[in-house]
Amino acid sequence: MEWFFLISGLFLGWSLGANDAANIFGTAVGTRMVQFKTAALVATIFVALGAVISGAGTTETLGQLGAVNAIAGSFTVALAAAVTVTGMTRMKLPVSTSQAVVGAIIGWNLFTGSQTDYGALAEIVGTWIFSPILAGIFAIVLYLLARKYIGFARIHMLQMDAWTRFGLIVTGAFGAYSLGANNIANVMGMFVYASPFSEITFGDFFSFSGTRQLFLLGAAAIGLGIYTYSYKVMTTVGNDIFKLTPLLALIVVLAKSLVLFLFASQGIERLLLSVGLPTFPLVPVSSSQAIIGAILGVALIKGREAVNFKMVGKIASGWLTTPIIAAILSFIALFFVQNVFEQEVLNKQESGSLTEYSMVEEPELSLMDQIKSSVGQSDAWYMSLDITPCSSEIK
Amino acid sequence: MKMTQLFSHHKQIEGEIDEFLDSIIEGGLLFKKGVRFYLDGRMEEFEARLEELRRLEKQADSLRRNVESKLYLRTLIPEFRGDVLGLLEHSDAVLNIIADTLLEFSIEIPETLSDLNELHYDLAHNAIDASENMVKAIRAYFRDLSAVRDNIKQVQFSREETNRIAEKYKRDLFQRSNLRLSHKVHLRYFAHNIEHIADEAEDVCDRLAIAAIKRYI
Incomplete structure (x- = not known):
């Protein structure tokens, strides 16, 4: 049964692949600079690498916002987010998967009476404002550098075309890696506390965590x-805000990917900490928001008159309504799942201690838990010893 | 397609475009030589240059078609392909006019006037200057956008100069009372055709100016 509950997360993943791959390879495939089969293969491989290698950081932050700890709860939260994304897409309203997921988790917090970590929420909402601005700044810098370099280099138009194709594939790979690293939390983050997988080890040298x-x-x-639906999105989604050439698309995708990478990389976080600089919060940012920020950055430099500000306003309004709709849907769906289908949407026993779990690896047992496990006594027995445990489970 | 193949294919087409543009330059030089030999009455050498020019024109046509089909089949430079094809076709038209004009000398054997020969040659020289500067502007469009404007300016100057010389030639011609009207009209027709080379080169540059604006990132 627990495997069935993963379906909503997989549906959300499918929808993310169908929509967000277009942000990476849309212009490249739409203008036939890159063949779809190449784009799909590169995107799939690098999304998987990004998710498996660097997906943990953002998942941890999402867990702080709300640790959905029962698989039926995870199912419902993911379903609410997926329905929000699909419904708004069908209504031709721009939508962010990250925002839908955050809204759905807050819906779960409200329904279960779990406390929302407002620090984490502020961090996440802050990135919704900061990430498009940062992507815009990156895009402007990259654009100015490209313009200067191309002016100096005097590369033949056809050589430029070859380099642009090569660049679109490389930045597309980087974009897919960043998407996997940053956005896997949206797809699978809510299942981490209720994961049906257990660690697989191959001898002493290799282990693959749940x-x-x-x-x-x-x-x-x-x-x-990506394989089943993104081609349609890539070839039908036009340049609604600003018409992009392949070279501008390369700049925009690179700027967006840098932003997603910065908000997902634990390596960069450690590097910044080691030199005493402030770090970027590891938060699942919206790739749609970042790419729109990057497009606007380039568009403002190239000429404001070509920008479709009406479309920008429509997109921005979607950014406000998405989390609210997802939160309401999640709340209502959780009510039905709990009261009509009689499924447990909150594991009350675990709920107190979950935020202390490590999200990346399997949670390590605390000293108290290890003692409990080896001695095998009840909580009351420990209390009689007058030990003050750190875990709320045995308070 | 492998990355190395991608770059080598692009390099090959780049070479073919350069070869095509070389043909226009060479065609212009053959035209100037041909006109010179014709005016000097060296008909054998004139016919040899004409033959060479006609061969070159066929070769340029085939090169252009080859480049055009490769650009389409391999979906290269998608956002500039239309402009590039337009430029190649119209610059090929300039070479065709050059070859046709020299061919008409061979077919119609106009009776040129010895005292107007230098003006006639000057006319041909300036018209070919316009076509040569047009080729420079097209090359700049592919490699160095900042130079396009300068080359277009030179084409415009050569065209204006050609028009001035043509006007002078025609005025001089029609003021002569000792010539038959048919003779005057015949020579005017040749002056007009040579002038047309420069006009066509300028038309190509008008297209080029717009195409260059689109190329700025």
Whole structure:
């Protein structure tokens, strides 16, 4: 049964793959600079690598916002997010998967009475404002550098075309890696606390944690979305805000990918910490928001008159309504799942201690838990010893 | 397609475009030589240059078609392909006019006037200057956009100069009372055709100016 509950997450992954791959390879495939089969293969491989290698950081932040700890709860939260994304897409309203997921988790917090970590929420909402601005700044810098370099280099138009194709594939791979690293939390993050997978080890030298297996499954769903539906999105989604040439698309995708990477990379976080600089919060940012920020950055430099500000306003309004709709849907769906289908949407026993779990690897047992496990006594027995445990489970 | 193949294919087409543009330059030089030999009455050498020019024109046509089909089949430079094809076709038209004009000398054998020969040659020289500068502008469009404007300016100057010389030639011609009207009209027709080379080169540059604006990133 627990495997069935993963379906909503896989559906969300499929939808992410179908929609967000277009943000990476849309212009490249639409202008036939890159063949769809090449784009799909590169995107699928690198999304999976990003998810499995670097997907943990953003998942941890999402877990702080709301640790959905029962698989039926995870199913419902993911379903609410997926229905929001699909419904708004069908209504031709721009939508962000990240925002839908955050809204759905807050819906779960409200329904179960779990406390929302407002620090984490502020961090996430802050990135919704900061990430498009940062992507816009990156795009402007990259654009100015490209313009200067191309002016100096005097490369033949055809050589430029070859380099642009090569660049579109490389930045597309980087974009897919960043998408996997940053957005796998949206797809599988809510299942981490209720993961049906257990660690697989091959001898002493290799182990594959349950979380990573979950991420790989999510990445496979994203890949399926890319192969089955993204071509349609790539070739039909026009340049609604500003017409992009392949070279501008390369700049925009690179700027967007850098932003997603910065908000997902634990390596960069450690590097910044080591030199005493402030770090970027590891938060699942919306790739749609980042790419729109990057497009606007380039468009403002090239000429404001070509920007469709009406479309920008429509997209921005979608950014406000998406989390609210997802939260309401999640709340209502959880009510039905709990009261009509009689499924447990909150594991009350675990709920107190979950935020102390490590999200990347299998949770390590605390000293108290290890003692409990080896001695095998009840909580009351420990209390009689007058030990003050750190875990709320045995308070 | 492998990455190395991608770059080598692009390099090959780049070479073919350069070869095509070389043909226009060479065609212009053959035209100037041909006109010179015709005016000097060296008909054998004139016919040899004409033959060479006609061969070159066929070769340029085939090169252009080859480049055009490769650009389409391999979906290269998608956002500039239309402009590039337009430029190649119209610059090929300039070479065709050059070859046709020299061919008409061979067919119609106009009776040129010895005292107007230098003006006639000057006319041909300036018209070919316009076509040569047109080729420079097209090459700049592919490699160095900042130079396109300068080359277009030179084409415009050569065209204006050609028009001035043609006007002078025609005025001089029609003021002569000792010539038959048919003779005057015949020579005017040749002056007009040579002038047309420069006009066509300028038309190509008008297209080029717009195409260059689109190429700025």
